[in-house]
Amino acid sequence: CLLGSLNIQHPGPLFLPVRTKKRHFIPPAVGMKGKKEENPEAKARAAGIVFRQQYLERPINIACSAGVFDPYIPPEGDARLSTLSKEGLRQRTEQIRQSAASQLAIRKVKEYDSQFSTKTFAEQAQEIFIEAHNALTQFNKEKLHSLVTERCYPEMTRGNRYKTIRWRFVESLEPPRVVHARCPDMVTKGNLYGQVTVRMHSKQTLAIYDRFGRLMLGSEEQPKDVLEYLVIERHLVNPYSRWRLHGKIVPSWAPPKDPVIKTVAIPGPELKPWEEFDALNYEVPKPAAVQWNK
């Protein structure tokens, strides 16, 4: 029996208590590794704290549509022909008569807003436009939100936070006219939004100064003739909604805008390792002339 016991090998103890030097300072990160949190909810319930009912959904109110539906395509040479000539008159009468859909839309708008009329609305639109741009120069956010829809607001104010804008409406060259109207409905069938396009020809001065007060674009003294197609929108079903600027239509035949005062580097063509860049014979690619909504 003794011989048998001599061959048995006992494994050593796994945890040997070792007397170490007392640590006076233990950094806070040492004990944190395996720490699992007991659920704080049970603790709260035990303590007697009651929470309000939490809703995972939230109601969202959409006050404007996402874009311009059926954008108005302005005919070429719109600004060049004056109303007085025969050609111009014919063009004008054709336009608004042709658009049957516009007439339907105007009739729908008159259902919800009995005082709507195309003649007074054009003046109203111009006033909205002027007030909105004045609010933009002062950067009065609340006033701007009431005059401009949520879709148009970021487009107007992108990159402008640290810039100073000086804008002045000199005079209107032609009386503004309503040229186009549509009444699209979003999401549900009856949720109507009215979009009316107004054409206006006016003189404006625009000067944008960057963060340091240096002129970036335009000039304050030189007014420019501007032909614009504004899209004004209103959420018809809501009785408290207002007509607000929704966007601008830039026709494909519009003249190019003034260049920025500084020189900008245009990225060149992508070259393979063996190709060389010929600076003399390189033509800058011009963007295609397409109508787009601003």
Place this chain on the structure above:
Amino acid sequence: MAVAMSGRGVAFIRNIAGSLHMRLQVLGGASQQLSCLHTSISLDDKHWEKNNRKVYPPQLPEEPRRPAEVYHSRRQIKYSKDKMWYLAKMIKGMSIDEAIAQLEFNDKKGAKVMREVLLEAQEMAVKNHNVEYKSNLYVAESFSGKGQYLKRIRYHGRGMFGIMDKVYCHYFVKLVEGVPPKPEERTGFDQAKEYVQGLKNRTIIHSL
């Protein structure tokens, strides 16, 4: 031993209670926060970056053109602030192309990080701050600061220990548009002249 244990235990419990209270507040206040859509949370806006938000009024055409200034920084770089200082002092006053070139061929670890910061700042200047030519910038100010350190134990012999700091630093840079200003050269002759002038300016007050 027992006293220390209980002390730490009490602090532990207090800590837990504090974090629990905060967690409960967040849970309770979350429903209120959700109701207002337009609240924005500013995540520790530091002062150096706020300099980029300063807007000057438009200049009159007769005034000389104000040079553009761009402020940029990087926080919590894993490097020592004293070692970073040597590099920062080296590029102070250089034009940006020269500074980038020097840092590219410098062997230090901080040089790589610093070069990235300068390139970022240059791109920001051209894109956001209306700087016309990206080479027309020079480094006006560049310095390093202490970041938040982590503490660890360094074990010594005989059961002794030291607290080891894991070192972090911040790096700040200010780029200004224009040609770098030339440092004024003072020769020994100029200094001597000034010394003699100082001696000549001495007077005796309240004398006859």
